[in-house]
Amino acid sequence: MHAHSLPSVSSAPTPTHCPYCALQCGMTLTPDASAEGVAVTGRAEFPVNRGALCGKGQSAAAVLSSGARLTTPLIRSAAGDLEPATWEAALDAIAGGLARTRDDHGADACAIFGGGGLTNEKAYALGKFARTVLRTSQIDYNGRFCMSSAAAAGQKAFGLDRGLPFPLEDIPRTGCVILVGSNLAETMPPALRYLTELKERGGKLIVIDPRRTRTADQADLHLAPRPGTDLALALGMLHLVVAEGRVDEEYVRDRTRGWETARAAVMAHWPEYVERVTGVPLPQLREAVRLFTEPEHAMVLTARGPEQQSKGTDTVGAWINLALATGRPGRPLSGYGCLTGQGNGQGGREHGQKADQLPGYRKLTDPAARAHVAGVWGVDPDSLPGPGRSAYELLDALGGDIRSLLLMGSNPVVSAPRAAHVEERLRSLDFLAVADVVLSETAELADVVLPVMQWAEETGTTTSLEGRVLLRRRALAPPPGVRSDLDVLRDLTTRLAPELEKGFPTDPEEVFDELRRASAGGPADYAGISYPRLARDEALHWPCPGTDHPGTPRLFLDRFETQDGRARFVPVAHRPAAEEPDTEYPLYLTTGRVVAQYQSGAQTRRVAELNKAAPGPFVELHPRLAARLGIAEGDAVTVTSRRGAAEAPARITATIRPDTVFMPFHWPGRGRANTLTNPALDPTSRMPEFKVCAVRLARATAG
Template sequence: MATAIGSGAMSNSLHDLDEADLFLVTGSNTTEAHPIIGMQIWQAVRHKNKKLIVIDPRKIELTKYAAMHLRQRPGTDVAVYNGLARVIIEEGLADLDFIRDRTEGFEEAKEIIMTYTPEVVEKISGIPKEQLIEAARMYGKAERASIYWAMGSTQHINGVHGVHSIVNLAMLTGNIGKPGTGVNPLRGQNNVQGACDMGCLPNQFPGYKPVNVPENVERVEKVWGVKVPTKPGLTLTDMVNSMGTEGGIKGLYIMGENPMMSDPDLNHAKEAFESLEFLVVQDIFLTETAELAHVVFPATSFAEKEGTFTNTERRIQRVRKAVNPPGDAWEDTKIICSLSKEMGYPMEYPSASKVMDELASVTPIYECVSYEYLDKGVAVHWPCNSCSIDRTSCGTLIMGTPVLHEEKFTRGAGKFLAFEFQPPTEWPDDEYPLILTTGRNLWHWHGGSQTRKVSSLNERSPEPYMELNAADAKKMGIKNSEEVKVTSKRGGITLKAVISDRPTPGVVFIPWHYKE
């Protein structure tokens, strides 16, 4: 997204969700993974006559209310988005004025897009051409259409190409830069947006400033008083692959993450983490990863510390301490500052608000963010470069930029980037005939480090399971609730089978919350 429009964040606020005429939800089981947003979309469709298109190989709650449900073969998203774009162009539904005035690269992208006829897309994705055409017309004719997606669209081999193809659809129809429209990635965790904003990325300083640009280096060195790295670091997958190799990573400090549950190949991850000479884990529970650590720092939960969360809509919100931490647990800032002092770099912050003041000084998009406004309940959306406060139609005090790209894109002109469909590295074969998809259910979150310690949630979803279509179950002689072993080329697990019409034939689904 940043390459195409200058920002990788959700372009619109949830305040203007009701102003959309149509929602296109792809790669997101919204009601289970993002239930508040899912409920807003559900209410808009059920009670305000908004239209909904869902692109997902599996039936989800929202498909019950969708005008169209396109069930693509997993991994074929790029072909589907290109096919939708072709129909929009071919039937004269593209916003040519917007394309001319606000974008670049359209003609080059069009050459690729126009090769994806409905017939070609049907052959690749399995979506009937009539459904593809109808969905394209519906999206193209909507006065205000917004697209929502999550990790189902990004966490596979062609995820980057898929996101560019989604952005193409929005720019093609002029559905960006105004309320009720936009490209809206739903973040996978409650403060992952804030963590990225603050520079928890291998190639950027706070505010998404590249580490290899001299003026960015100068800004942070002036405030922090130290020399900072000017070369990008390793990605998460590169870090894991580096462990145990000559010249690779020997020590690691992990905060609030449990890769021994969330890594896609746990056998490989276990071997990598056990090769480390020194592992520190800072967490609120003794997770599977913490069990491998040489040192564990007991940290605090959200209810035991002061600070802010920046949510998926770029909204910065106060977190207030409700109770004192138990036992020897410390707030994250206390742990980090104490450790930093022992290592020769004292950091003293008398309050969380002082941390925010420093962040604002090195993060241009947070320039005017302060506790003065956050403590008043003002809805602050970055970029926030003015202290002007407005009031929404429902009375909410608002500050900053709820809608991005209104007059121009962050990068100037929006850039069309189209890509050819590339099949996944591995397709089903005689030995492994099924496609495995993974995701969340409503009752648990991520690796289950917190939710699986709640008895009421465990009662609703107590154990791992595999959903499979009745046709596949019959073919393999599997009965409902029967224990089965699921294997891939990299490992295997044993769990119960749930026969369901939610997956398509040839596809199974397993939620990832269970260490069993």
């Protein structure tokens, strides 16, 4: 077996990055005598957060404490309990479970589910492991639930998807920002300063959200459409742009294709119809168009609100069409961007853990891409499987076609749509193995659980929402008994395909250097990025094809990444959500986050100060709805959809539409919001419709 010795850790302060959202804020870890072993401070010199950290970032070291996490492998006993085990026994059990499934049912009966928090090195190695060791097509990751609709729309329009094609520092210098379905004050607090600075410089902010959030409070204009009608809203605004003669005809002629077809589709969405569909008054629509088109520079930024819909790709496409018709993308201080959510949601899909992609953002169906990557991996291109199922489809197939699952860095029991069904599917597997930092709700169901290192205990790269590639540095040793995901994949390869063992090094820099070669020449080209360069320069944005290349902070200034260099208008039309309110389920449910918790809460719910700030789920509803149903502040209420019921205290506020209720999704158990959500999928991105479903509401009955 292999030694797992680790180099000594410096006692000096270590510059690194936050483990949470895609801002990847700069922070410094300084050794101290606390239980965590380090103190966290913001790094003023890092341009994204300039020293600011949210509560999650400030308390990030709390999860490093051995009391908050897994420190020994666990194997389920014959009696049904998870009991401590040796690493060798746990790895043997995982390899045996996967091998039995492969031998009895074929390679595609084994699946892998990854996470948007894994470093680039881990995401790359996980995709390589699936396709060369297991030879399964069944791999996807929870980033599919993050920004896949924006990615699909960006590919269609621009030929390339990168969350922000410009750095955050451009936002305060533009003239107007339309922020669609994002609550930065709660989800990325250090980024709110960019909107504050925008307003201080005289720029205008339009926020589109069915709730008047803390972010919407900052807006010059807040539009509150019915959930699921963002597509109609964008089309109505573009209709007014055309009708009022505000199209940038020269830009459309010189830099785009497809305008006439898209224009014809838009003209069917006349403003009075859009007002009726969205509930947004026509004067507000006209004012939004005026604020957006009058400045020389303007931006549209989308987030999960418009993206997590069964028509998310078309919805984002409509906002891109608005930006294109007014001449914004590919011009300085203007454009369209997506606010990626997860820490490495961008890099996580660029390098191979998404069902249809190879490293470098290459398409798995492209023979040239397969040949290039297979050459780097030293395998026959024909041996690489084709595309597999998307995230929800993969989870839905557990216990059927898929009999064994290896899961790394995700907690679908809480985070997946129709979560009770997903939990049932996980329980039906022949074999489930989970590698994680903590014993999450999903890990509690596993046959084998592996305790793995986390952000401050290992070196690796992430890619922020700006396409900025960053080096997280190892600052302290992990607790005894904890190993890296890279160790796990190498040791499983030793057991399952020993001839491939050399292709799974455990040194992150060695893995990254191979990733560079695999990505070379691809859309997300990292070939010119190296650990030494990243140690010197935190301003390297992909594509960066050569070691003397400065990186590309701003895309599309000369041409778009299409064959002819022109952006594409994609004609779209409004259609309802997959599930609209009716007499039985008369209300809309929309879901989202709160500032003190993160994603499924698996880590943040173990931090005392965060739990004090956000101790549990709640149901937000309007006073008129509360009065009609006889619900008072703090009453336990039951929210019921066609998929199940959840219960949480009422929070009554006039900042939400009277026809809509809101629940945060960070908690398991009776308050699990994703018990309710609809897994209806966007036909292109395969994004589930987290943001819209029909529910009914009632005071909870005792007992």
